[in-house]
Amino acid sequence: DAGVTQSPTHLIKTRGQQVTLRCSPKSGHDTVSWYQQALGQGPQFIFQYYEEEERQRGNFPDRFSGHQFPNYSSELNVNALLLGDSALYLCASSRGRFYEQYFGPGTRLTVT
Amino acid sequence: AQTVTQSQPEMSVQEAETVTLSCTYDTSESDYYLFWYKQPPSRQMILVIRQEAYKQQNATENRFSVNFQKAAKSFSLKISDSQLGDAAMYFCAYRRAEIQGAQKLVFGQGTRLTINP
Numbered sequence: 518d519a520g521v522t523q524s525p526t527h528l529i530k531t532r533g534q535q536v537t538l539r540c541s542p543k544s545g546h547d548t549v550s551w552y553q554q555a556l557g558q559g560p561q562f563i564f565q566y567y568e569e570e571e572r573q574r575g576n577f578p579d580r581f582s583g584h585q586f587p588n589y590s591s592e593l594n595v596n597a598l599l600l601g602d603s604a605l606y607l608c609a610s611s612r613g614r615f616y617e618q619y620f621g622p623g624t625r626l627t628v629t
Numbered sequence: 630a631q632t633v634t635q636s637q638p639e640m641s642v643q644e645a646e647t648v649t650l651s652c653t654y655d656t657s658e659s660d661y662y663l664f665w666y667k668q669p670p671s672r673q674m675i676l677v678i679r680q681e682a683y684k685q686q687n688a689t690e691n692r693f694s695v696n697f698q699k700a701a702k703s704f705s706l707k708i709s710d711s712q713l714g715d716a717a718m719y720f721c722a723y724r725r726a727e728i729q730g731a732q733k734l735v736f737g738q739g740t741r742l743t744i745n746p
Contacts, residue, residue, distance in 0.1 A: 550733065559633075559720050559736030560674070573733060605672060609734075618734060620666075620674035 519544060521610050521621035529627045530598050538593040538624045542610030549591040550618060551583060554605040566591050567613075595626075603628045631656045633723050635737035642711045643745050649696075650706045650740050652721030658682075660726040663697065664734070665706045669717040677719070680704065682726070708742075716744045 522541045530536050542549055548567045552560035562575035566585035580596045589610075595602055605625050609618035632655045642648035654663070665677040680688045680697050687695050692712075696705045708715055721737040 552734075557739075559722075559738050560734070562733040562735070565733060575733065607674060609674075611732075617676060617679070619676070622671065622673045625672075 521546075521608055521619055523606075523608050523621040523624050525624060526622070527625045527627075529629060531629055532598055532600060534598050535594065535596045536598060536626060538595075538606050538608075538626070540591045540593070540608030540610070540621060542589050542591070542608075543619050546610035546612050546619070547589050548611045548613060549585060549589065550609045550611070551591070551593050552607040552609065553577070554607055554623070556604070560607055563593070598628045600628050602626065631658070631661075631723050631725070631735050633721050633735050633737040635721055635740050637740045638738070639741045639743070641743040641745055642708075644713060645710055647707060647709045648711055648742065650708075650719050650721075650742065652704045652706070652737055654702050654704065654721070654723050656702070656723065658725055662724045662726055663695075663704045664722040664724070665693070665695070666720045666722060666736075667715075667717045668720060668739075674720070678706065711744050713744050713746060716742060718742075 524539045550565040551563040554560040563577050564574045565572050569585045582594045585591045605623045607623045608621045611618045634653045661682045663680045667675045667677050678690045678693050692709045694707045718739045720739045722734045
């Protein structure tokens, strides 16, 4: 039973560029949440997708957007990258919006 | 808004001994869940233990147990018989229990636990 997978593992981008991160949920899960974890900090909630819709959003600008596909996988897009966007981006999946969240290994994004 | 505070940036313990990590939280909700997650250097966030606020009994998972004090809004994690594999960042997290709305996790800043052989 595959757990939550994320790609790529590492990514280096330049300021002003755009990036897309991908997440495949654990088998049987239909809800995906995205978190940003800056170095030395706890994860911060970005948004959650359920039934292909954004259900709730954290305190992140519109440069952060997402999508959920019919197979429940999800993408996180960040436009006009800033140095401050450098972080570990974690994806978590759950079976429905109210059950335990299982995390993927994360994507380390570095913006130079 | 709910907040979670971990006041111990770093802790260390001798192998086989017991260590307690502290966590306090602030909420106006009466029903919620609390969690401890472990994040080793591999970065994967692993659920260690969870506690439902409506349950008075403290949760236990093998060597891991919690001391949940609802009135004090305190939720500490005790690790008994510490092992080298327990070395990691530990995060305390809160989640509302309401049916409506997305159930985001609110995390503390983390405590780095070192195990000395």
